[in-house]
Amino acid sequence: MTFEEYCIKKKINSTAFRTHEPERWQEWKLQFEQMHPNSFTEQKKFLINETRRKYLLVNTLE
Numbered sequence: 001m002t003f004e005e006y007c008i009k010k011k012i013n014s015t016a017f018r019t020h021e022p023e024r025w026q027e028w029k030l031q032f033e034q035m036h037p038n039s040f041t042e043q044k045k046f047l048i049n050e051t052r053r054k055y056l057l058v059n060t061l062e
Contacts, residue, residue: 003029006037008057010048016055 007014018025032040041048 001037003032006032006040010041010052011057012048012052013055013057017051020055 001009004014007017014025028040028044031043035043
């Protein structure tokens with residue numbers, strides 16, 4: 001799973017996140033690539049929720 005796929009799974013708009021917070025996005029991407037997705041989620045749990053609220057991925061098919 002790539003970091004972009006992980007963002008989709010977590011309903012985070014990766015493009016908006018990368019555009020508005022490029023340094024944080026890149027830091028998270030590097031960390032994600034070095035650990036299991038579940039470990040990443042546990043480590044960033046509260047930050048993921050905050051990021052999702054800022055960059056919510058809206059499903060246009062619903």
